[in-house]
Amino acid sequence: MRLARFLAVAATVVSTARALPTVTRAGRYLYTPDGNRFYIKGISYQEQGQTAVSTDPNAFPEPSTYIDPLADSAACTRDVTYLKQLGVNAVRIYSVDSTQNHDSCMSTFSAAGIYTIIDLALPVNGSINRASPSWTVNLLDLYLTTINAFSKYDNVLAYNIGNEIVINSTTTNTAPFIKAAARDVKAYLKSKGSNALVGYASTNGDTWLSLLANYLSCGSADTSIDLYGLNNYNWCGDSSYSAAYSAQNTLFNNYNVPAYFSEFGCITGGTRTWSEVPVLFGTQMTPNWSGGVAFSYFPTVDGYGMTNISSDGKTVTPSVEFTNLVAQYSNLTTINSPTQAAAGSTNYPTCVAGDGTNFLGSTTLPPTPNAAACNCDVQTAFSCVFTPQTSNFSAIVGDLLNYACAQLGSQGDTCNPIASNGQAGTYGQFATCSPSDQLSWAMSEFYENSNRAPTACSFSGNATINKSAAPNKASAQAVESACASQTGVFTPPAPTAPVTGGGTNQGSGSSGSHHNGGSQTGFIGMGAMMLVAVGGGAWTLLM
Numbered sequence: 413m414r415l416a417r418f419l420a421v422a423a424t425v426v427s428t429a430r431a432l433p434t435v436t437r438a439g440r441y442l443y444t445p446d447g448n449r450f451y452i453k454g455i456s457y458q459e460q461g462q463t464a465v466s467t468d469p470n471a472f473p474e475p476s477t478y479i480d481p482l483a484d485s486a487a488c489t490r491d492v493t494y495l496k497q498l499g500v501n502a503v504r505i506y507s508v509d510s511t512q513n514h515d516s517c518m519s520t521f522s523a524a525g526i527y528t529i530i531d532l533a534l535p536v537n538g539s540i541n542r543a544s545p546s547w548t549v550n551l552l553d554l555y556l557t558t559i560n561a562f563s564k565y566d567n568v569l570a571y572n573i574g575n576e577i578v579i580n581s582t583t584t585n586t587a588p589f590i591k592a593a594a595r596d597v598k599a600y601l602k603s604k605g606s607n608a609l610v611g612y613a614s615t616n617g618d619t620w621l622s623l624l625a626n627y628l629s630c631g632s633a634d635t636s637i638d639l640y641g642l643n644n645y646n647w648c649g650d651s652s653y654s655a656a657y658s659a660q661n662t663l664f665n666n667y668n669v670p671a672y673f674s675e676f677g678c679i680t681g682g683t684r685t686w687s688e689v690p691v692l693f694g695t696q697m698t699p700n701w702s703g704g705v706a707f708s709y710f711p712t713v714d715g716y717g718m719t720n721i722s723s724d725g726k727t728v729t730p731s732v733e734f735t736n737l738v739a740q741y742s743n744l745t746t747i748n749s750p751t752q753a754a755a756g757s758t759n760y761p762t763c764v765a766g767d768g769t770n771f772l773g774s775t776t777l778p779p780t781p782n783a784a785a786c787n788c789d790v791q792t793a794f795s796c797v798f799t800p801q802t803s804n805f806s807a808i809v810g811d812l813l814n815y816a817c818a819q820l821g822s823q824g825d826t827c828n829p830i831a832s833n834g835q836a837g838t839y840g841q842f843a844t845c846s847p848s849d850q851l852s853w854a855m856s857e858f859y860e861n862s863n864r865a866p867t868a869c870s871f872s873g874n875a876t877i878n879k880s881a882a883p884n885k886a887s888a889q890a891v892e893s894a895c896a897s898q899t900g901v902f903t904p905p906a907p908t909a910p911v912t913g914g915g916t917n918q919g920s921g922s923s924g925s926h927h928n929g930g931s932q933t934g935f936i937g938m939g940a941m942m943l944v945a946v947g948g949g950a951w952t953l954l955m
């Protein structure tokens with residue numbers, strides 16, 4: 413018994429001794445417990461997955477599959493030597509599979525003094541869709557399930573709630589959904605006693621960039637991001653501060669939360685010498701920025717990458733760009749100013765609604781997605797519910813919703829109750845429910861409008877009459893109102909069951925592009941406003 417107690421205590425001491433210090437923020441800067449400024453000196457770390465085929469020649473190379481790099485213990489053991497050569501203190505991971513075991517990789521990186529910045533979104537169907545944004549039960553649960561999988565590790569620096577969701581002024585209507593995600597994720601982390609930061613990674617922009625940054629950090633600590641990331645590729649070749657960084661640096665002179673370059677490393681200027689590193693970590697930039705993440709450790713389809721991995725996965729061959737980054741990172745001198753005592757507290761400016769041109773986001777955010785309220789509706793109010801004939805029903809939900817809403821339109825009805833509008837700040841009663849629950853509402857509405865004709869609840873066999881529902885439309889609406897009384901803004905509970913998102917963990921091969929957020933449409937993050945009228949019907953369903 414004494415020996416067992418001794419071993420347990422010894423294990424605790426060893427664990428504590430190895431634990432990485434918690435990085436916190438004060439004012440607009442990051443600090444370690446000793447009061448020194450913390451700069452993110454990082455590299456992105458994710459193999460390239462397959463990229464989605466797009467007919468748009470200007471579209472980003474979005475991934476369609478991903479490889480979880482933190483689930484491959486052999487690869488982490490292989491690569492940590494090279495990460496230590498680089499002298500990095502952080503790696504950014506774009507997609508992780510919460511059902512996998514990450515103990516080995518996280519321990520390996522922790523022992524090497526390497527923090528992780530983990531994006532919560534997944535390719536294809538696990539992100540806020542910039543084309544039809546929404547914030548739903550599915551996406552919230554996906555994010556929280558990932559947090560649950562990583563909350564036990566000491567080296568999670570931050571969770572990113574999105575990557576490049578806003579890409580131009582016309583997509584700034586997604587901002588309320590990003591901010592709502594930050595609000596709910598922060599509340600959940602607080603309930604778990606977690607000190608991990610909540611961040612967002614933005615693409616570069618013009619008139620909307622500072623508007624978005626200010627919007628995501630306005631209002632209060634509860635509704636603001638902790639960390640703003642900018643994917644900045646302005647420095648190409650042998651550039652200079654004035655040519656590459658000066659203009660955007662000025663935009664952040666009075667920014668209120670920590671900011672960093674969540675990606676950097678332009679490839680259009682020849683072999684990268686990383687001459688921007690001493691500038692990014694120098695006196696001109698450090699008053700506004702807390703370091704950055706070089707892109708990318710692994711090669712990507714669009715020409716980035718600083719290593720090559722042998723076909724058997726055992727050998728790493730660093731490129732000259734890797735060697736150049738080693739030289740630049742190893743030559744940095746930390747600027748420890750301001751001190752933590754002088755950093756002050758964080759001020760949160762008043763949120764400003766969009767101007768209708770340069771920025772479209774409303775200051776009214778969607779409510780916290782509430783699975784209990786949605787389940788209440790499906791079980792007791794909706795008279796015709798979605799019962800798919802296939803287990804891969806995520807592939808048909810969008811088409812069925814389009815069809816159901818087109819049919820409602822022919823009846824003089826609308827799908828507004830399941831719609832979200834980030835510019836107007838209006839969110840339908842069922843807008844935060846899962847797409848399958850939203851489909852059940854649309855099916856029920858059509859069924860009720862059709863006087864409950866049995867053939868009106870078929871949808872090619874994908875719908876079933878709910879015999880437990882309220883007996884008529886009027887009583888169903890009363891039940892819906894009772895269910896809606898549970899909605900609002902609150903601390904989300906833990907997901908009741910694991911949520912598996914889109915994408916496929918291939919285990920080997922190539923993985924996620926650095927442009928992996930936002931434009932994908934799918935089940936987990938699919939917005940209700942993908943309801944395009946099918947009009948003459950590109951396809952038909954038998955009623």
